[in-house]
Amino acid sequence: MKRVAFTMRLKPGGLAEYRRLHDAIWPDLVRELEASGIRNMTIFEHDPVLFLYSEVEDEGAWDRLWHTEVHDRWGELMNPLMAFRDDGIVDSTPVNEVFHIEPASWQPATGSDHSDG
Secondary structure, eight states: OEEEEEEEEBOTTOHHHHHHHHHTOOHHHHHHHHHHTEEEEEEEEETTEEEEEEEESSTTHHHHHHTSHHHHHHHHHHGGGBOBOTTSSBOEEEEOOOOOOOOGGGSOOOTTOOOOO
């Protein structure tokens, strides 16, 4: 599994509609996310910046999704809300992972087996 993150920028005033559309995400888009190898996705906002984090099966997962018919239809709804660069591409920037940890000690304790250490 690979962790992937990037930012995108909304046009002013686009956040409410962006949220509304994602709250009603299409089941066929969810199926396409899964079929493309995207195992989970979380979007955070600091209006107008969106921060998208996902875990994917491989490097090509997002490219596979972006080249599907259902994503093209979803894009038609999203495009009026998104900021674009001068070259016509959505204003998006990859974010590189610097640090990740999942220590076993962070797992909930089970039973009476507690450590003071």
